[in-house]
Amino acid sequence: MDGARTVLLLSCWLWCVQGLQVDVSPRRPLFPLGSRRRLLCSARDCDAPPPHVAWTPPGDRPLGGAVEAGDGGAAAAVTFDPVAAEHEGALQCRVVCGDQIKHVTVRVRVYALPSPPLVSGLDRLLSGSEAVLTCRAPGAHPEDRVRLSWLRGGREVQSGSEYRFGVSRDDRGAEVTCRASLDLDLGGPDQNLTRETTVRLEPLAPPTPPSLLLLPGPDVLEGGHVTLSCQSDGAPPPTLVLKREGAELRRAGPAPSSFTSSLSFNFTAAPEDSAHYTCEATNQLGSEVATATVNVRAHPLQLDASPELWAELGSALLLSCRASGCEEPPELTWSRSDPDQDPDRDQDRVLQTSREPDGRSQLRVGDLGPEQRGGFACRARCQGVTRERLVRVQVYAFPSDPVLSGPAPSPLLIGRPSSLLCVAPSVLSPNGARLRWLWAGLTLASRTFEFSGHPRNLSLELQLQVDQGPAQDQDQIQDQVRVRVRLGDPVELSCEAELLGDDGATWRSRRRSVELEVQAPPMPPSLLLLPGPDVLEGGHVTLSCQSDGAPPPTLVLRREGAELQRAGPAPSSSSSVLTFNLSSAALEDSAHYSCEAANQHGSKMAAVTLRVKAPPRNTRVLVLPSAVVPLGHNVTVWCRSAGWPPPALTLTRLADGARLPRPPGGDVDGGFLLVDVRPEDGGRYRVNASNELGSEVTHFRITVTGPGPGPLLLAVPAVCALAALLASALLLEYLRRSRKKGFYQLAPSGLERR
Structure with missing residues (x-):
C-alpha cells in the first residue's frame, strides 16, 4: 500500500514538472517537389482550458499551405499541394495552453530529381579524335546538391558534367552511364535521389576504300556471265553506288546492324558493256572510289534483215532474215514486237522457230491489216549470244487522189470570201499524213493528221478571198487566206495529200488541181474628154471610156441621161473600150456626159462636162x-x-x-x-x-x-x-x-x- 502511494506521488510530481508537450511530425521534413505533403503539430499534457495550436512563418514570408485544425484545437496541420520551391524554409508551431506558450520551429526542405539525366555530344564522336560528352540533370533541386559521375563497365571513371576521352573504332557499341545523385544527408529513399542514363557509343568514321571485284575477270566473251561485287566499311555504314561510264547502275544502302555495306551486280556480257565501272562509298564524313574496267570481246554472230518495209493494206508480205558467224545452225525465231507491250512477254507472241543450215528464215504475212503495226522481230541464238533485228512493217492505204468541191458560193468573185473543200478518202499512214492547199508554189493552208490504226477520210477546208493586185501574192488574216492576182488571170489551186515518214518528210503523195475562173464587178471606168472639157465651137471632140471586169463589162455613153452609144465586151480581154466622136462641136453639145460599166456583178459610173465656146447670139428681150x-x-x-x-x-x-x-x-x-x-x-x-x-x-x-x-x-x-x-x-x-x-x-x- 505504501509502495503504490509512493508510485502515484512520483507520477504526479513528474507530470507537474514536465508540463505542456508539443509534437511536430515529421520532425525533419524533406518533401519532393510536385508531391502532396502534410506537416502536423499537436499539443498534449495541457489542462483546461483547451490548447490553441497555430502555424506561422517567420518574418513576412507567406505560409504557402492550407492549415487545418483538429482534435478540438489540440492539433493543426499545414498541407502543401503541390510542394513548390517557395515552401522551403522555417515554419513555427505556436501552442497556447492557458498561461503557457510554447514555440517549436522546424525547417522544411524540398528536393527534385524528376528525370534521368540528359547526355549530349554523341553525334560528334569521331574515330581518332578526342570526344566530350556532356551530362545535365534538368529540373534537379537543390542544384548545389547534385553530383554527376560517369561509369564504364560498372565502375566510375570520371565525375563532373563533362566526360573527355579518346575515340577509337574499338569503342563501337561500348556503354557509358551518367549518374545524377542528390546528396542531402537525410537518408531519403535511394530510388528518388539517384537517376542514371546509359548511352551506346557509335563513333563516326569515313568509308574505307571499297573493294571492287570483277568475276571471272576483266576480259570476257560476249554472252558470258559477269559479276561485280563492291564492299566498304564506315560509321555510319556507307551508301554504295555502282556506275558505268558515269551512269548509275545500282545503289545499295547500309545493311541493318552492321558497319559494312556490300553491293553485287550481275549481267550477261554484251559489246556495250565494255566500259569503266566505279564503285563509290559515301557517308556524311566523306567518300571513297574504286575503279575497274570490263573488256567484252564480240561474238562473231551476225544477223541481217531489212529494217523497214511498206505494204499496202490487204496485201501479202514475205519477211526474211539471215544469221552468220555461228559454228552450228543458229536458232532463228520470228515474233511480234509490239512496243506497247511488255518485252518480257515475247515468248507469248512467237510466230515461227527454225534451225536452217544456211542460217536463213522467212516469214509470210498475208492480208495485212492495221493490227500488224508494231513490227516483227527476228532473233538468232548461238552459244548463249542473241542477235535481234526489228523489221518494221508499215501498213498504209492511199487508194485515190483527193476530191475537190467548191467554191461556195460560186463563182469565185474578187473581194468575196469563198470556201473550198479537199477530201482524201480512206487514208491510213502509220507516221501521219498531211493535206495542203497550194497556189503558185505557195502553201495556203496545211493540216497534219494522226491515225489510231484504221483508215479515215481526211478533209481540209480553205477559206479563200481573191483580191486584185499587180502580181501574185498571198497573206493570211485570222483563218482566211487572201491572194492577189491580175484581173483576167485564172487561179489554179491544188490539193496535195502526203503520207509522212519517220522524219516527217513526204514518203508518198497524190495531187488534184482545179483551175478557177475569177470574176469581178466592173472597175470604176475612166472617161477621157479630148482635147479637154472646153472646146471652140466647130472643133473636134473625142470621148473615150474604158473599164475592166470579169466578165468584161458593157459600156453605155449617155448625154444628159440620153443614150448616145453602147459597146459590148472585147473578145479575149477583161477590158471594154468605147469611143465617141463629135466632128464639129456645136453650142448645144455643151452637156453632162456619163459612161456606165456593168456586168452581172454590178456597175460603176464616171461623168464629165463638155463646154463649147461660142460668141453671144440669139439675144432676146421680154418686157413685162x-x-x-x-x-x-x-x-x-x-x-x-x-x-x-x-x-x-x-x-x-x-x-x-x-x-x-x-x-x-x-x-x-x-x-x-x-x-x-x-x-x-x-x-x-x-x-x-x-x-x-x-x-x-x-x-x-x-x-x-x-x-x-x-x-x-x-x-x-x-x-x-x-x-x-x-x-x-x-x-x-x-x-x-x-x-x-x-x-x-x-x-x-x-x-x-x-
Missing part, C-alpha cells in the same frame, strides 16, 4: 407686163443671150445714155426692174451681150402713158397673166441649161444721166 406702162407702175425687162463663156449683159437708155451696172457674176440672163416709172423712163433701150469671143446688140422701146383708167389699164390683168406664163417658160428653159439668173432693181433715179 408690157412695153406700154402707165405712169407710176413697175415694169420688168428680161434679157436672154446664148454663148460660152456666159455673156455679160448691159442695159442702156438711149435718150440720155443712162446705163444699168453690169449684172454681178456675169450671168447669161438678166432681169431688170423699173419701179414707179416716170415719163423720162420712156424711150428706146439697148441691150448689149458680150463675152471674150464677141458681142450682140438688141434694141427695144418702153412707152409711158398718163394715169387713169382706159383700155390699156383694162388689158393689164391679161398681159400680166401672159407675162407670167412666158416668164415660167423662160425659167424652165434656164433651169434645163443649168444657167444662173441675174436680177436687178432700178430706183427712179437709178439710171445714169449724161
